[in-house]
Amino acid sequence: MAAPGTVMDSNHQSSYKLSKTEKKFLRKQIKARHTLLRHEGIETVSCATRSLVVANGGLGNNVSRNQLLPMLEKCGLVDALLMPPNKPYAFVRYKTAEEAKKAYVTLNGKEIVDDLGQKIILYLNFVEKAQWKELGLQALPPGLMVVEEIISSEDEKILLESVNWTEDVDSRNVQKSLKHRRVKHFGYEFHYENNSVDKDKPLPGGLPDIWDSILEKWLKEGFIKHKPDQLTVNQYEPGHGIPAHIDTHSAFEEEIVSLSLGSEIVMDFKHPDGVTVPVMLPRRSLLVMTGESRYLWTHGITPRKFDTVQASKGHRSGIITSDVGDLTLSKRRIRTSFTFRKVRRTPCNCSYPLVCDSQMKETLPSFPESAREALQLEREYVHRVYEEIAEHFSSTRHTPWPRVVDFLKALPSGSLVADVGCGNGKYLGINKELYMVGCDRSQALVGICRERRLEALVGDALAVPLRGGSWDACISVAVTHHLATAERRVAALQELVRLLRPGGMALIYVWAMEQEYKKKKSKYLRENRPRQGEDEATHSHAAEPGRLAEQVPDAGDQDASRPGSAAPDGRAAGGGARKVTDAKLPVHTNRTSFRSQDILVPWHRKGNPGRDEPVRATGSRGPDPVFRRYYHVFCAGELEEACRTLSHVRLLQSYYDQGNWCVVLQKV
Amino acid sequence: MKLLTHNLLSSHVRGVGPRGFPLRLQATEVRINPVEFNPDFVARMIPKVEWAALLEAADTVPKGPIEGYEHDEKFLRQMHHVLLEVDVLEGTLQCPESGRLFPISRGIPNMLLSDEETET
Numbered sequence: 107m108a109a110p111g112t113v114m115d116s117n118h119q120s121s122y123k124l125s126k127t128e129k130k131f132l133r134k135q136i137k138a139r140h141t142l143l144r145h146e147g148i149e150t151v152s153c154a155t156r157s158l159v160v161a162n163g164g165l166g167n168n169v170s171r172n173q174l175l176p177m178l179e180k181c182g183l184v185d186a187l188l189m190p191p192n193k194p195y196a197f198v199r200y201k202t203a204e205e206a207k208k209a210y211v212t213l214n215g216k217e218i219v220d221d222l223g224q225k226i227i228l229y230l231n232f233v234e235k236a237q238w239k240e241l242g243l244q245a246l247p248p249g250l251m252v253v254e255e256i257i258s259s260e261d262e263k264i265l266l267e268s269v270n271w272t273e274d275v276d277s278r279n280v281q282k283s284l285k286h287r288r289v290k291h292f293g294y295e296f297h298y299e300n301n302s303v304d305k306d307k308p309l310p311g312g313l314p315d316i317w318d319s320i321l322e323k324w325l326k327e328g329f330i331k332h333k334p335d336q337l338t339v340n341q342y343e344p345g346h347g348i349p350a351h352i353d354t355h356s357a358f359e360e361e362i363v364s365l366s367l368g369s370e371i372v373m374d375f376k377h378p379d380g381v382t383v384p385v386m387l388p389r390r391s392l393l394v395m396t397g398e399s400r401y402l403w404t405h406g407i408t409p410r411k412f413d414t415v416q417a418s419k420g421h422r423s424g425i426i427t428s429d430v431g432d433l434t435l436s437k438r439r440i441r442t443s444f445t446f447r448k449v450r451r452t453p454c455n456c457s458y459p460l461v462c463d464s465q466m467k468e469t470l471p472s473f474p475e476s477a478r479e480a481l482q483l484e485r486e487y488v489h490r491v492y493e494e495i496a497e498h499f500s501s502t503r504h505t506p507w508p509r510v511v512d513f514l515k516a517l518p519s520g521s522l523v524a525d526v527g528c529g530n531g532k533y534l535g536i537n538k539e540l541y542m543v544g545c546d547r548s549q550a551l552v553g554i555c556r557e558r559r560l561e562a563l564v565g566d567a568l569a570v571p572l573r574g575g576s577w578d579a580c581i582s583v584a585v586t587h588h589l590a591t592a593e594r595r596v597a598a599l600q601e602l603v604r605l606l607r608p609g610g611m612a613l614i615y616v617w618a619m620e621q622e623y624k625k626k627k628s629k630y631l632r633e634n635r636p637r638q639g640e641d642e643a644t645h646s647h648a649a650e651p652g653r654l655a656e657q658v659p660d661a662g663d664q665d666a667s668r669p670g671s672a673a674p675d676g677r678a679a680g681g682g683a684r685k686v687t688d689a690k691l692p693v694h695t696n697r698t699s700f701r702s703q704d705i706l707v708p709w710h711r712k713g714n715p716g717r718d719e720p721v722r723a724t725g726s727r728g729p730d731p732v733f734r735r736y737y738h739v740f741c742a743g744e745l746e747e748a749c750r751t752l753s754h755v756r757l758l759q760s761y762y763d764q765g766n767w768c769v770v771l772q773k774v
Numbered sequence: 775m776k777l778l779t780h781n782l783l784s785s786h787v788r789g790v791g792p793r794g795f796p797l798r799l800q801a802t803e804v805r806i807n808p809v810e811f812n813p814d815f816v817a818r819m820i821p822k823v824e825w826a827a828l829l830e831a832a833d834t835v836p837k838g839p840i841e842g843y844e845h846d847e848k849f850l851r852q853m854h855h856v857l858l859e860v861d862v863l864e865g866t867l868q869c870p871e872s873g874r875l876f877p878i879s880r881g882i883p884n885m886l887l888s889d890e891e892t893e894t
Contacts, residue, residue: 571783
């Protein structure tokens with residue numbers, strides 16, 4: 107019997123909440139402090155001084171001077187505001203320590219919106235003076251070497267002319283024209299869909315003869331240790347780039363060298379902790395990548411027409427420092443890179459297992475063959491993951507989808523609505539005229555609903571703990587695709603129908619295999635920050651700039667994805683009759699098309715800088731944790747077909763919405 | 775957990791079927807949460823309430839919806855308070871058929887079952 111026991115007033119409740127938030131905030135502030143010291147050489151002090159470092163308030167994370175300065179000026183007389191380019195922090199110096207103190211009190215922990223419309227939190231700390239580590243003192247990524255003037259100007263001309271870009275397309279040395287740059291392969295063809303080579307199908311002709319003597323010379327002089335057997339020639343026009351990536355471990359041996367002719371370029375190397383090192387590759391220089399720089403750091407070229415370079419260093423190689431007085435712009439010219447690699451014949455056994463496709467293969471699950479295996483798979487690769495990533499996941503799930511909102515808003519006032527798989531409660535508060543109850547398997551996510559004062563409970567979509575025949579409507583958004591067998595998916599749909607009263611309606615959204623529909627790419631494929639290396643032009647204007655598409659993991663760096671595995675369903679694009687037994691689930695590469703229906707999709711917890719995470723916090727030196735979530739993406743018609751097997755139900759609507767297949771059912 | 779939500783909860787322990795309702799509520803910590811009174815909304819909720827279950831869960835509840843309740847502000851305010859403002863923070867829910875206990879913690883009922891308890 108319910109006898110109101112201890113009645114707690116809301117004050118007590120809110121003070122309990124504050125201390126938890128306070129603790130969290132303090133942790134973040136400390137993390138910010140550590141990161142600044144460790145990566146930027148910025149030493150913070152605990153006593154008040156005239157100067158402050160504003161973490162997350164930098165040009166490097168899209169905070170402009172126009173925005174930051176007025177905020178700082180409100181707290182006192184600003185002597186100087188230094189905003190180093192490409193850095194996620196700024197320095198402010200006030201006339202007096204008193205004023206700096208005021209700024210600290212007022213602005214520390216303040217949430218602002220950056221130039222891309224993203225919410226970020228500023229963390230302030232006192233510093234002795236505005237100074238950051240000269241990147242010149244910082245080392246190049248370990249294993250990286252740049253050999254300057256390795257080719258003479260005369261030879262450069264000859265080598266550039268030797269590349270025949272207009273060769274017949276049918277010819278084996280296939281020239282593919284990618285959107286961004288022209289590419290030619292020799293020795294073995296590199297496949298961009300799965301980032302690997304076909305080791306059993308060498309291209310006839312091998313490497314062009316013209317390189318024989320040059321490679322011999324490099325071997326003799328110790329610039330390279332092994333003779334390569336694969337060559338990729340890339341031609342970059344100004345404005346072209348290549349997204350950040352790691353060359354697939356299992357495809358190539360350790361040593362990868364790249365010759366730059368025609369133009370210098372700045373190449374960005376990024377460590378999984380988030381540290382980015384821009385490296386100048388002068389014209390006619392050879393870039394040698396081994397060890398960490400080859401296996402762990404990603405490398406990429408930002409698509410732009412000018413690079414920021416050191417004026418004083420001229421065209422010499424090295425790291426571009428952020429010495430604000432010494433930077434200048436260098437106009438790019440057509441650069442042709444010749445990347446030499448040796449195809450690997452054995453699995454990779456490097457010391458970086460988390461980014462190694464060979465080593466990760468062993469730990470990945472197989473396609474489930476029974477209900478039991480399905481349950482295990484879901485436990486490990488859905489439930490556990492959501493519990494771990496709940497908070498981060500929730501922070502990327504803030505924008506309700508318009509058509510789901512429409513569905514909810516069209517319901518009559520006083521409707522009872524169940525949200526099965528409610529996640530962070532995104533839809534629970536949309537229409538105040540409804541009584542909505544959320545159900546989710548993740549305790550952590552339901553906790554977030556509760557924090558937002560939304561009604562939710564912990565329960566399983568296959569056994570929804572709500573009374574049947576009573577609900578005016580149900581929604582199931584991005585849930586069913588986490589169930590590992592067709593039977594379980596149908597069972598989940600049947601549960602929704604059970605809940606409905608006669609005439610009640612259910613709205614179901616599942617991720618679609620087809621991410622490009624009617625010639626239009628979904629937001630998932632299109633949306634990407636410019637710094638990922640995509641053409642700025644592909645940025646969708648309809649989408650909030652910079653916001654990640656809903657329903658998708660963070661746009662982490664391109665994973666070392668595995669070569670496509672067997673597609674047991676046989677319905678996957680390109681899936682023929684392949685061996686099904688013991689088929690490992692393929693790991694999907696984010697922001698690319700699905701090649702198989704049953705997949706593991708990576709989620710990077712240390713997502714993008716500029717969010718409310720403090721400046722790239724680091725704990726261990728290892729790469730950021732990758733979580734993999736199991737999905738069964740639906741083919742066209744598959745959801746409809748599943749619904750047709752349900753009893754007492756009528757299909758009202760069926761449509762495609764931003765990369766999802768959707769249906770509206772009505773209970774008869 | 776609001777009492778209206780409790781009124782909609784049902785146990786799914788294997789074999790109980792519709793007999794998994796209503797769950798017997800034992801509240802050890804309750805809070806009153808002021809919620810804006812919307813008479814139309816409350817009036818629409820009334821027909822959806824399983825009254826017997828509500829009587830079991832709450833103390834001061836009328837025996838049933840009274841004649842002309844849609845316009846009876848006193849009645850509606852009372853129901854508003856019971857259904858929407860009483861918030862159970864800690865307690866247990868018991869399946870009437872199997873006796874299985876489900877916890878309510880920090881306002882959240884946890885209705886997850888173990889494998890053996892799950893209906894196939």
